[in-house]
Amino acid sequence: MPSRPTGGMTQDWEPVVLRKQNPKASQLRDPKAVNQALRMGAQVQTVKKFDAGSNKKAPATAVNARKLDEAAEPAALDRVPAEVRQAIQKARIEKKMSQADLAKQINERTQVVQEYESGKAVPNHAVLAKMEKVLGVKLRGKHK
Numbered sequence: 001m002p003s004r005p006t007g008g009m010t011q012d013w014e015p016v017v018l019r020k021q022n023p024k025a026s027q028l029r030d031p032k033a034v035n036q037a038l039r040m041g042a043q044v045q046t047v048k049k050f051d052a053g054s055n056k057k058a059p060a061t062a063v064n065a066r067k068l069d070e071a072a073e074p075a076a077l078d079r080v081p082a083e084v085r086q087a088i089q090k091a092r093i094e095k096k097m098s099q100a101d102l103a104k105q106i107n108e109r110t111q112v113v114q115e116y117e118s119g120k121a122v123p124n125h126a127v128l129a130k131m132e133k134v135l136g137v138k139l140r141g142k143h144k
Contacts, residue, residue: 077122091135106130
C-alpha cells in the first residue's frame with residue numbers, strides 16, 4: 001500500500017466568486033438591450049450626433065478648394081501648329097508614303113500620324129524627331 005504523509009491532513013477550501021462580465025459597448029447599443037433597460041427603469045443615455053442623417057450642402061471650403069484646383073489647371077493643352085501639320089503632309093506626299101507607311105517607319109500607330117496631320121495631337125518631341133528623320137524635314141523649333 002502506498003504510504004500516506006504523516007501529520008494532519010487538511011483541505012483548504014477558498015470561496016470561488018464568479019462575476020458576470022461587463023457588457024461590451026456594442027452590446028449596450030443593441031436595440032434589444034436598450035429596450036430591456038428602459039423596461040427595467042434603468043437610465044439610458046441618448047446622444048444626437050452632430051448633423052447625423054441630414055442631407056446638407058458641402059461646406060463652402062470644399063467649393064473654394066475645387067475652384068482653386070480648376071484655376072490652377074491649364075484650360076487647354078497646346079496642339080500641333082498648322083505649319084507643322086502642313087510640313088508633315090507635304091513631306092509625306094512628296095516621298096509617296098501613306099500615313100500607315102509613315103507610322104510603320106516611326107514605330108507608332110497610324111492613328112498617331114492622323115492626329116498629327118489633323119492637328120488634334122499634343123506635340124511630342126520624340127515623335128516629331130522620328131518624323132524629321134524619316135521625312136527629312138525640320139518640324140521642331142522656329143518655323144520661318
